[in-house]
Amino acid sequence: MKNTLYLLFILSFFFAGSTIANEPLSLSAIDQTELKNKLFLVADWQNKQTAHQEKYNPLNWHFATLYIGLMELHKTTGEQKYFDQLYKLGKLHNWTTENRVFDADRIAIGQVYIDLFKEKKEPEIIQRLQWVMDAHLERMPKPDVRFMDNKYRREWWTWCDALFMAPPTFAKMYAISGDEKYLDYAIDNWIITTKYLQDKNDKFFFRDDRYFEHQTPNNKNLYWSRGNGWVVAGLANMLTIIPKNHPKRLFFEDQFKTMVAKIAEVQQADGLWRPSLLDPETFPQPETSGSSFFCYAFLWGVNNGLLDAEVYMPKALKAWNGLEALVNSEGRLGFVQPPGKEPLPYTEEAWEEYGTGAFLIAGCELLKAIDKNEISQSVKKGKLIYDNPLSEKDDLKNWQMEGPGKTEFKENWMHMNSPNEEGHHVLWCPEDFPGSFIAEWEVQNLETDAGLVIMFFSAKGVNGEDIFDKRLKKRDGVFRGYTKSDLNNYHISYYANGRDNRERVVAHLRKNAGFNLVQNGEDGIPAKSTSIHKVVLTKNDNHILMTIDGREVVNWTDDGKAYGAVLQGGKMGFRQMQWTHFRYRNFKVYALE
Known part of the structure; x- marks a missing residue:
């Protein structure tokens, strides 16, 4: 049945047309004001949408990723209305998280709370979050990152998406408190999950252990685009905080560079990635949430000196060019695969809050790259x-x-x-x-x-x-x-x-x-x-x-x-x-x- 769905969707997409190859822009050719206006357009369109507000809790991962993007937009452009929006949201919900506090998806919102706290300095903003995180640290059982046959599967980081949601939240708590116990927890549990879910040869992540033996219709390992996007974006966010002299930082740098190199190998002619990384023919349409995270990782790596700009900046710009082409005149980013755990059918009209958040995160990193480029071009010793x-x-x-x-x-x-x-x-x-x-x-x-x-x-x-x-x-x-x-x-x-x-x-x-x-x-x-x-x-x-x-x-x-x-x-x-x-x-x- 699933193979039949694959075939029907391939045919329908083939007759609907296909994406077009693009040539990457140069950084100096991008108008910063136009780019900011595009990001504002996308953010403001998303903020007007109400279709998912009853379907999803406003504090869950689905919305939290959007909020992380909005916070980056505020920090990068100085646009205050997004900060005010997020502060109002947190206050409305008494700075709480969803229940089931050991679930990684439930604490992604904490990344936004911590950023708000940095500016407002109001202790109540992080008081409950810190209690939740301390509860994680007080647990005695040994971590069990099996997804199958594990009734506590949602209490450990058993699925790769969790690496974007939880570890950077703990790392941010370390950054504002100076208490290394939060960073140690994030690093140690990241490594445990990595050793279980990352394929030793392909370097991509399985979504969870149910996919270890799962093959695509063309007999390739099934590596889900957005799942790997969560991971590589989480890596960038962790590396932003892990001190240079930390004994385990090199592990994260090596993992980041190795994974990015593999991601670059499967970038398609239009600059984007397909839902199934090793089998793009299965679903040949672009997937913009995963592609946005990959674009962000390339840009972040170049901006922070971990990636060769001559190699990765053209790839990042080609990805951004492809993403921008899929934003309509109203500001909707299309081709976002709906929530799931593996590649499934979707259309150009598909949008999701987390897709917009990922797009904003990538766009803000591009703004930083333009700033660095302008400085390097205009300022020399x-x-x-x-x-x-x-x-x-x-x-x-x-x-x-x-x-x-x-x-x-x-x-x-x-x-x-x-x-x-x-x-x-x-x-x-x-x-x-x-x-x-x-x-x-x-x-x-x-x-x-x-x-x-x-x-x-x-x-x-x-x-x-x-x-x-x-x-x-x-x-x-x-x-x-x-x-x-x-x-x-x-x-x-x-x-x-x-x-x-x-x-x-x-x-x-x-x-x-x-x-x-x-x-x-x-x-x-x-x-x-x-x-x-x-x-x-x-x-x-x-x-x-x-x-x-x-x-x-x-x-x-x-x-x-x-x-x-x-x-x-x-x-x-x-x-x-x-x-x-x-x-x-x-x-x-x-x-x-």
Whole structure:
């Protein structure tokens, strides 16, 4: 019977026509405004649909994937209405999850709650979620990832979709709490599921163990497109959080790169993938939810330095070109296979909330790629204008410490802290830097219990004075003297683990005077990381970008209107809160070409 359905659908689709091969665009050919408008169109169309609201719980995985996409759209574009929509949803449902709390599908919504919490700082947002996650950690039985003959199949990660739903939620809880037990749980159980469901030769994932011996009509292993999409997107989301020095990070990087290479091999001429990865002839129509996740993985891998841009960016753009072609004029993304566990018939008119969510996630990653490309095209290192190894006492000649900070030098590093945690402090470089530059330095955290690390730049008096002008107010490391007094500057907090605000991990960019929060960035240096990190700060007139180990944490353009004129040249200063003990080296500043 199933083979008959296959045949009938193939014939009907063949006579209806087929998809057309496309040529990939270049990043520079994509209009960013048009792309944002397309994403807004798709999101807004989806938000108007009510057909599934009675069929599915609004907090289940089906909708949670859409919400994850909407949150990415807010974070990437700054469009506030999507944040407000998600906050209103969470508040309406009292920040709860569905029942059956051990089911991975029921806690995907937690990823959205955690992102909301990062901005709102309201403890009730994550209170129940954290209770649910702690319940997972308190279980004593050994994980059992069999799906067949397992009455607890929904309580462990027995199906591959679960790897998108649950592990990144635990990883995000680790990121905001600094408690490694959540990350350990996510990593250990990911590996257990992986060893069971991933084929050792093909590198694809079976949906669950019912498909180990299942063959397609053309006698190929059955690897479901969306199922593998859940996995590779989950991998990208995990790698965003797992620290660089984590002993098991290499496992995830290798799995990601190996899986992406296999996915690339079965990409079709139109840039998309078919429901059955190894047997595209079975259902020859494109499947856009899985294809969106694959597109996202390619883009994420290139953006984060794990994939070769020359190889994978054309494939990602070809996929995006194919996806965009299947969005109609109203904003509906078609060819989304309905909920299931294997390839089944569907049509161009088929849409689902999770398909839209996956599309938005991919589109937002494309926006980030365009930003990175524009920066790399327009911003290149010019002449080295300042070079300080920060390796010995003489390297700090004419530098000025404000507040009770102390520096000392060990093993060619400059250590900075406040003895007995006496007070906050700022160490100023004496040089005046131009309004456009690239600065880079290396840092390492030596006290992970608490701390806050900031870089001030473009610092001058509010009337253009040098910051050491005697007419300016005396400063002693207390924050208001730098943010709400007589100094203009930008500052970025790129390590945030304050004793009074441990949950805040995101990098903040502020414009002073006025303490104006102009961007909530991505997560800065992980709270418990003891790795050496390379920080790069680029200021190209009104455009500010900071990366940590090549990962973008701040990307903002000052319009010169909302908070006054764009700040230009000035001094740079390293600030730490009293509990902080970091070490620094190799501070270099380049002019732009």
